Amino acid sequence: MKFDAEAFIREQVELIRNTVPGRAISACSGGVDSTTAAVLAGRALGDRLLAVYVDTGLMRKDETEDVERTLQALGVNHRILRAADEYFAALRGVSDPEKKRMIIGRKFIELFEREAKAFGAEHLVQGTIAPDWIESGGQLRDRIKTHHNVAGLPADMKLKLVEPLRDLYKDEVRAVARTLGVRVAERQPFPGPALAVRVIGEVTPERVALVREASAIVEDEIQAAASRGLMPLPWQYFAVLVPVQTVGVHGDLRVYGHTVAVRAVESIDGMSATYSKIPHDVLDRISTRITNEVQGVNRVVYDISNKPPATIEWE
Amino acid sequence: MRVFVVDNGGQWTHREWRVLKYLGVETKIVPNDTPVGGLQDLDGLVLSGGAPRVGVDPSKMGRNGEYLDAFGGPILGICAGHQFMAKHFGGEAAPAKVPEFGKSLLNVREPDVLFEGLPDRFEVWESHNDEVTVLPPGFVGLASSPNCSVQAMRHRSEPIFGLQFHPEVEHTQFGGEIFRNFLKVCENPR
Numbered sequence: 001m002k003f004d005a006e007a008f009i010r011e012q013v014e015l016i017r018n019t020v021p022g023r024a025i026s027a028c029s030g031g032v033d034s035t036t037a038a039v040l041a042g043r044a045l046g047d048r049l050l051a052v053y054v055d056t057g058l059m060r061k062d063e064t065e066d067v068e069r070t071l072q073a074l075g076v077n078h079r080i081l082r083a084a085d086e087y088f089a090a091l092r093g094v095s096d097p098e099k100k101r102m103i104i105g106r107k108f109i110e111l112f113e114r115e116a117k118a119f120g121a122e123h124l125v126q127g128t129i130a131p132d133w134i135e136s137g138g139q140l141r142d143r144i145k146t147h148h149n150v151a152g153l154p155a156d157m158k159l160k161l162v163e164p165l166r167d168l169y170k171d172e173v174r175a176v177a178r179t180l181g182v183r184v185a186e187r188q189p190f191p192g193p194a195l196a197v198r199v200i201g202e203v204t205p206e207r208v209a210l211v212r213e214a215s216a217i218v219e220d221e222i223q224a225a226a227s228r229g230l231m232p233l234p235w236q237y238f239a240v241l242v243p244v245q246t247v248g249v250h251g252d253l254r255v256y257g258h259t260v261a262v263r264a265v266e267s268i269d270g271m272s273a274t275y276s277k278i279p280h281d282v283l284d285r286i287s288t289r290i291t292n293e294v295q296g297v298n299r300v301v302y303d304i305s306n307k308p309p310a311t312i313e314w315e
Numbered sequence: 316m317r318v319f320v321v322d323n324g325g326q327w328t329h330r331e332w333r334v335l336k337y338l339g340v341e342t343k344i345v346p347n348d349t350p351v352g353g354l355q356d357l358d359g360l361v362l363s364g365g366a367p368r369v370g371v372d373p374s375k376m377g378r379n380g381e382y383l384d385a386f387g388g389p390i391l392g393i394c395a396g397h398q399f400m401a402k403h404f405g406g407e408a409a410p411a412k413v414p415e416f417g418k419s420l421l422n423v424r425e426p427d428v429l430f431e432g433l434p435d436r437f438e439v440w441e442s443h444n445d446e447v448t449v450l451p452p453g454f455v456g457l458a459s460s461p462n463c464s465v466q467a468m469r470h471r472s473e474p475i476f477g478l479q480f481h482p483e484v485e486h487t488q489f490g491g492e493i494f495r496n497f498l499k500v501c502e503n504p505r
Contacts, residue, residue: 002337130329140324140347140375142366169333268485271330272440274418308442309416 003172005179009040012164016044019123019162025116026051026125027108027149028078030067031190033127033165035074036177040164041125042076043180050119051076054111056104057084058194058208061216070184081111084205091196091203095243097315098146100203104193105152109159116159124159130169131270144311148192169269188236189270189312197315201243213294214239214260218286222264225282234276237264239290240303240314248291248298257298260290265312273307316358317341318501321349323365323376323395326442330483331361331393334494347377351385359501360386364394364481370409370445373399389474389500397477398445401468406451413462415441421466421480423458429467429476429496430457437488439466439480446479474504 026038028051038051051071055064064080071078090103112124126149136151137143146152165173170189177185191197198215199207218239226233240261248255262283264276287300303310318340320331328344335342345354354360360382367375376399383390383403392400398408421439423430439460447465450456458467460480469476476497482490 134326134329140322140365140367141326141328142324144326167329269330271327272484272486274486306417308440 003175005172005175008176009043009179012040013044016041016125016162016164020045020048022123023048023050023119023121024123024125024162025049025112025119025121027112027127028053028067028071029127029190029192029194030063030070030184031127032170032177032182032184032187033129033173035070035127035182035184036173036180037125037127037163037165038071038076039074039180039182040176041162042074047077049077049125050115050121051078052081052112052115053078054081054083054108056087056107056194056196057205058087058196058203060190060195061212073183079115081115083107083111087196088203088205093202095201097197100196100315101146101148101193102152104196105146105148106154108148108152108192109154109157113157113159122160123162125162125164127165127173128163129165129173130167133166134271145313145315169271171268191313197313198238199241200314207241210258210294210296211239211241211260214241214290214297217289217293218262218264221282221286221289222278225279230279230282231276234264234278235267235273236312237262237276239263242301246299250298255298258296259299259301260294260297261301261303261314262286263303263312263314265307267307267312270312273312275304275306278302316498316501317356318359318361318498319354319357320344320361320363321347321379321382321396323347323363323367323379325364325366325394327481327483328363328365331363334483334491335361338491338494338498340498347379349378351378351381354382354386357386357388359389359391359497362390362392362396362400364396364442367395368445369395369398369402370411373402379403383475389497389504390476391497392475392477393481393483394443394479395445397468397479398447400475400477401447401449401451401454401465404451404454406447406454407449408445409448410444411446411463414444415460415462417441418486419460419462419480421458421460423467425455425457427457427467427469428500429469429493431496433489433492438486439482440484440487441480443479447477474500
């Protein structure tokens with residue numbers, strides 16, 4: 001038996017209609033999960049739904065503009081919040097990965113509660129999928145990491161949650177997204193706390209800018225190599241800024257610069273993964289471009305860990 | 316057919332549920348303190364893996380012991396479920412000399428219905444700190460890996476099976492086939 005996306009959509013639209021008598025807002029990052037959840041809720045609620053996207057300042061290159069286009073194309077009632085300063089202020093001096101995730105989760109809810117109040121909504125639609133609550137742990141299950149949309153929610157939150165994708169994994173969400181005609185169906189996964197968990201150590205605008213540029217190069221080169229048939233497109237591929245400085249030589253001068261790790265993995269559901277066997281020529285191009293184009297980086301390493309024992313993201 | 320999954324707090328408990336669902340089985344995840352009376356009219360039971368350290372402190376395994384004694388139908392224990400099974404029936408589980416995480420190679424030593432139609436060696440996915448160190452009386456070891464001698468075991472006459480590796484994980488080869496073989500046992504337990 002295969003996953004039946006059409007039946008799933010029918011059931012969930014009906015369920016959302018029955019659960020939400022009034023208005024709802026939907027937390028929408030522009031990724032596959034939250035966009036799919038927003039479209040499902042939009043089908044059920046029409047203009048009683050408002051999709052809210054937050055520009056946290058931690059997003060990838062050109063992401064906010066891109067998400068805005070996606071939401072417009074889907075015809076979902078939406079609102080874009082710009083809150084980069086608030087996020088960087090809240091994250092100042094914090095380098096513990098779990099603290100980062102909690103701070104970001106709380107901030108999201110603070111903003112969503114504000115928006116919900118203004119819109120007159122009692123429900124919050126989230127694109128929570130199975131790995132989010134599994135890895136967030138609880139009772140017997142150990143917490144691997146705090147997913148902001150599950151374990152990062154404050155205990156006194158007033159909004160009632162609607163999570164139509166809770167029992168699905170990414171491959172199943174993609175099937176739903178394709179059936180719904182969501183254009184981001186094939187987009188690679190991207191964590192809710194965004195680039196904050198790809199800057200190991202303190203999150204500052206400068207360090208985020210650095211990993212953003214490096215990530216754009218990784219995406220660019222890997223997509224180009226895949227489209228030329230040199231390699232399959234990995235499940236996920238990105239850069240991580242590692243808090244290690246090392247020595248380099250630039251134009252006969254000593255430099256003491258940053259290290260970027262490249263991560264690319266193969267997976268179906270995010271619950272187990274192998275590192276991608278990227279051709280060395282492609283890694284070479286990525287390395288040369290990052291060390292030439294991203295100022296301050298003089299070393300690039302490739303992460304060859306599987307999940308388990310590692311996780312896909314570094315934090 | 317109805318086969319439930321007992322949740323021992325595993326990262327892959329929900330994967331077991333998904334694999335069973337995809338195989339067309341009516342399935343549900345139940346907490347490991349569910350009274351065995353609440354698990355009647357089932358054709359089989361899967362005891363999931365989980366964070367509890369069976370080799371150190373098996374107290375968090377809830378009513379798994381009752382299920383093993385009184386469920387009556389086929390049981391498949393995975394990881395912590397498998398280790399607990401060994402301990403419960405008089406064998407031993409202890410911290411592994413070499414814990415295994417991620418990719419490993421399974422070596423099937425004894426032919427069994429669980430591995431029917433599969434090659435003798437294939438890739439499996441692991442995630443364990445403890446392992447079965449002594450087989451319980453009445454059980455036979457079926458498979459090993461380079462760092463773990465009891466990767467699979469079964470009772471000689473009862474349809475009770477234990478696996479140290481994780482057949483529910485996408486990266487394990489033939490995982491779906493192993494579940495399908497277990498379901499054949501559930502269909503026809505004797």
